[in-house]
């Protein structure tokens with residue numbers, strides 16, 4: 001493969017016009033001048049298009065699609081998805097409050113996560129979420145007590161670990177034998193029997209989530225078949241189930257991964273679930289937002305050492321930790337093309353004091369100091385995993401809609417960096 005990577009097939013929402021990269025109708029050079037860098041820019045049209053792929057596969061029964069908030073939890077993104085009809089998959093009370101403030105319907109929320117605290121469960125019971133995806137016996141017992149005290153039965157699905165291998169990065173695989181997530185499939189039936197006797201608990205379904213950035217249909221189908229075999233046993237033994245939540249994890253093309261045919265896959269999953277008279281639920285995160293966002297960053301310096309050429313940029317692992325954390329690959333494009341100028345091979349690195357702070361290695365680029373670069377496919381697990389390490393204020397975020405740019409999070413100020421700190425007297 002060449003150092004520049006393959007020519008990715010992209011949505012028309014990210015295209016060069018003349019020599020300048022645009023997002024929808026807007027020139028990224030002008031956006032960077034207006035809002036500064038590093039800057040996250042998202043396309044409303046691209047998110048909408050990704051959403052429609054999922055909702056069409058459910059023939060418009062959109063509450064079957066629960067957006068995994070952790071992928072990108074900006075209020076404006078949540079509001080957009082809520083207006084499109086999405087439900088939400090949350091993993092904390094913080095995410096719950098975000099969804100409510102963005103106008104999300106509590107009855108379309110599922111609550112996942114291995115470590116739900118009491119205060120989080122209480123708030124979720126109070127607002128009447130649709131379902132708790134419970135991950136252990138201890139959690140089930142805690143929820144039973146709290147729901148009993150609040151006089152509000154908790155609707156519950158048990159999250160089962162189907163013990164499948166996914167072929168994804170080990171940090172984002174969750175459905176293998178030694179994962180901390182879910183309940184062993186061998187113990188599931190006993191726990192279902194126990195759950196039906198617990199006060200405050202109303203079993204409505206079963207759930208699993210096997211990992212993230214899975215680009216082949218086989219692991220999803222493998223997990224679904226194992227879950228459905230368990231469902232058959234449960235139904236035979238008198239359990240009353242309504243829904244089967246097969247989680248998220250639908251992969252996108254960052255580089256040369258195979259293109260997962262989500263429509264075909266959902267068709268197959270629906271068939272497996274619906275022929276038992278049950279309802280399928282999915283929890284996509286990345287697949288709805290990854291390709292809809294770019295991270296804009298400016299080249300501060302070009303530096304040559306004995307070994308390497310570096311393009312040192314003003315974004316780093318504080319803005320986008322996926323490359324150091326998962327060894328993830330993101331395409332890096334120049335925002336303004338310079339035809340006729342020679343290119344060089346660069347490592348694109350950030351300013352953070354860590355050797356891991358590399359956004360891309362060995363990239364063929366035609367750049368000068370001061371040029372803008374676009375880190376592509378940064379809409380998922382970008383801003384939401386960002387940090388203030390090295391006392392760097394968090395980046396701003398912009399949502400583009402046609403020829404209009406909405407600032408949906410302003411850049412943090414230096415005062416805000418220290419606003420929660422106190423000097424002892």
Ligand SMILES: *Cc1c(COP(=O)(O)O)cnc(C)c1O
Nearest residue numbers: 068112209212248249283285286
């Ligand atoms: C992270 C997560 C998701 C979303 O994963 P994606 O790979 O972004 O689709 C869905 N469900 C659960 C339980 C998760 O933890």
